[in-house]
Amino acid sequence: MNITFNRVSANYQLGPIKQENILRDLTAEVLPGSFTAVIGPTGAGKSSLLKLINGLLLPSVGEVSVGEVVFTAKASKEALKQVRKRVGMAFQFPEHQLFADTVYEDLAFGPRNFNMSEKEIETTIKEVCQLTGIDRSLLERSPFSLSGGQQRRVAIAGILATKPDILVLDEPAAGLDPEAKKQILDMLYDLHTAEKLTTLMVTHDMDDVAYYADDAIVMAEGQIKAHQDVRTLFANQDLLDQYQLDVPTALSLQQQLEAAKGQRLKNRALTLTELANGLIEEGWV
Amino acid sequence: MNRLIIGRYFPGNSLIHQLDPRFKLIFVLYFIGLLFFLDHFFLQVIFFILTLVIMMMTRVSLSIYIRGVRPLIWLILFATVLRIITTRGGVVYFDVGFLTVSHFGLLSGLYTFLRFIEMIFISTVLTLTTKPIDLTDAIYFLLKPLRYLYVPVEELSLMLSIALRFIPNLLDETEKVMNAQRARGMVFGEGNLLEQMRALTPLVLPLFAHSLKRAEDMADVLEVKGYKSGEKRTHYRALIWGFKDTLGVVLMLVLMLVVISFNI
Numbered sequence: 001m002n003i004t005f006n007r008v009s010a011n012y013q014l015g016p017i018k019q020e021n022i023l024r025d026l027t028a029e030v031l032p033g034s035f036t037a038v039i040g041p042t043g044a045g046k047s048s049l050l051k052l053i054n055g056l057l058l059p060s061v062g063e064v065s066v067g068e069v070v071f072t073a074k075a076s077k078e079a080l081k082q083v084r085k086r087v088g089m090a091f092q093f094p095e096h097q098l099f100a101d102t103v104y105e106d107l108a109f110g111p112r113n114f115n116m117s118e119k120e121i122e123t124t125i126k127e128v129c130q131l132t133g134i135d136r137s138l139l140e141r142s143p144f145s146l147s148g149g150q151q152r153r154v155a156i157a158g159i160l161a162t163k164p165d166i167l168v169l170d171e172p173a174a175g176l177d178p179e180a181k182k183q184i185l186d187m188l189y190d191l192h193t194a195e196k197l198t199t200l201m202v203t204h205d206m207d208d209v210a211y212y213a214d215d216a217i218v219m220a221e222g223q224i225k226a227h228q229d230v231r232t233l234f235a236n237q238d239l240l241d242q243y244q245l246d247v248p249t250a251l252s253l254q255q256q257l258e259a260a261k262g263q264r265l266k267n268r269a270l271t272l273t274e275l276a277n278g279l280i281e282e283g284w285v
Numbered sequence: 286m287n288r289l290i291i292g293r294y295f296p297g298n299s300l301i302h303q304l305d306p307r308f309k310l311i312f313v314l315y316f317i318g319l320l321f322f323l324d325h326f327f328l329q330v331i332f333f334i335l336t337l338v339i340m341m342m343t344r345v346s347l348s349i350y351i352r353g354v355r356p357l358i359w360l361i362l363f364a365t366v367l368r369i370i371t372t373r374g375g376v377v378y379f380d381v382g383f384l385t386v387s388h389f390g391l392l393s394g395l396y397t398f399l400r401f402i403e404m405i406f407i408s409t410v411l412t413l414t415t416k417p418i419d420l421t422d423a424i425y426f427l428l429k430p431l432r433y434l435y436v437p438v439e440e441l442s443l444m445l446s447i448a449l450r451f452i453p454n455l456l457d458e459t460e461k462v463m464n465a466q467r468a469r470g471m472v473f474g475e476g477n478l479l480e481q482m483r484a485l486t487p488l489v490l491p492l493f494a495h496s497l498k499r500a501e502d503m504a505d506v507l508e509v510k511g512y513k514s515g516e517k518r519t520h521y522r523a524l525i526w527g528f529k530d531t532l533g534v535v536l537m538l539v540l541m542l543v544v545i546s547f548n549i
């Protein structure tokens with residue numbers, strides 16, 4: 001499903017006192033089935049951008065459209081409900097939203113809000129548990145008694161349980177150990193490809209961008225500074241420097257090797273496999 | 286985050302900001318006390334003007350104060366109307382059964398209204414110009430004598446300052462959890478009372494769980510850093526009583542004399 005931003009500005013204003021726009025004049029189009037990374041320094045407005053997609057933040061100027069639904073400064077309850085059913089949104093530290101007596105009940109919360117039948121819910125929960133690696137024995141436990149990593153899985157499973165077409169992920173792996181992080185991201189990526197989801201993911205880790213994303217939106221000071229294919233982005237050193245973005249580990253390694261050797265490889269490598277292939281091709285190793 | 290005015294501190298450098306928090310706290314309590322003895326029109330005028338002057342001296346814009354009154358406006362109007370219709374005396378303009386609108390009634394309705402507004406304004410002056418932590422220190426200072434009655438004043442003031450410190454976090458978190466549940470299809474503020482109450486569970490429980498967790502962490506940290514209850518302790522932030530504060534006390538005495546002279 002298409003997501004488009006058309007000259008959108010937005011702020012967190014409440015009541016009459018004027019506030020500066022936090023997001024300014026955003027225009028972008030996210031293509032159906034793409035995996036888009038949202039990157040930029042802290043406070044750039046990345047999380048706010050994600051909130052626009054399911055109407056948790058409404059534009060003060062301009063419009064956001066998600067499929068056929070269009071949000072402007074005013075949005076009907078119907079439109080909100082419709083979009084929120086399609087958009088699965090994981091906030092930073094999603095485990096803070098767990099509340100029910102048992103893991104099962106928590107997973108069933110979203111589907112029930114969207115009026116799925118109990119039978120449907122049961123099969124869906126089975127599916128998402130399998131997908132996210134939640135052991136069936138956990139279903140009757142209290143979510144508060146789980147470890148941090150398990151809680152994260154349950155929280156993400158609870159979001160997948162509503163069967164979204166669009167996944168919006170705000171640093172889904174922040175604060176996890178490298179192993180758990182890789183598992184969760186791989187799982188989300190596999191789901192993205194298998195179900196042909198449209199995915200947006202905020203991340204501070206350029207390796208995630210290199211491994212998972214097709215394109216990247218670069219944000220700074222509440223504006224979209226660039227929206228490019230990942231390969232184009234990492235080829236544009238000036239842009240990276242301007243917004244203090246790192247490069248993926250493989251590329252940084254490549255740059256160090258090139259500096260030491262005084263020669264350049266033909267292509268910029270984004271992943272370690274690409275780098276290894278490049279090195280072998282050029283006969284450096 | 287920007288909704289709550291009462292309890293918010295506005296950094297600044299006005300004369301009122303510079304006063305000793307102990308003086309400000311005492312003055313505000315005293316001022317509110319005096320508001321109950323203003324039976325004369327002239328006194329009402331003096332106190333109203335005084336309140337406005339103090340508010341102007343804080344250099345915080347009037348709209349901020351008015352926002353502080355807004356949540357309470359219905360309560361105030363209710364009290365005022367009640368006062369008007371239940372008081373008799375002077376010229377009677379309107380009279381049905383126990384409902385009377387009289388000259389006296391209108392006047393005391395006006396007094397009630399002003400008293401409420403002034404109470405809110407003056408307490409807002411205190412919280413707008415005093416850091417919560419300074420206010421806690423001032424409260425601690427005033428409660429100190431209770432130590433002799435074995436009231437754990439130190440602990441109370443620590444509790445108060447920790448509580449104040451975490452209010453903004455709690456507000457932020459409330460917003461986050463609300464958003465997360467909304468994203469999962471929850472609709473707040475819809476349906477009958479029972480449904481609305483039930484809708485609060487997904488909001489309140491995570492907040493509780495998280496606050497308890499944080500309280501536990503906090504207790505551990507205090508323990509690790511060697512905090513012991515019941516010890517005598519010194520203060521990092523010393524409150525300094527200045528000449529301005531003494532002048533303020535003189536103002537308090539003058540006010541007292543004015544009020545007394547009108548009441549005899």
Ligand SMILES: Nc1ncnc2c1ncn2[C@@H]1O[C@H](COP(=O)(O)OP(=O)(O)OP(=O)(O)O)[C@@H](O)[C@H]1O
Nearest residue numbers: 012022040041042043044045046047048049286460
């Ligand atoms: N609920 C809110 N109310 C008011 N202002 C907010 C709120 N949330 C964010 N802001 C402001 O909006 C701006 C952008 O915040 P946002 O959370 O979108 O940044 P971010 O790019 O996600 O940062 P990070 O990488 O730290 O998560 C910040 O200046 C922040 O202070």
Ligand SMILES: [Mg+2]
Nearest residue numbers: 046047092170
């Ligand atoms: Mg963020």
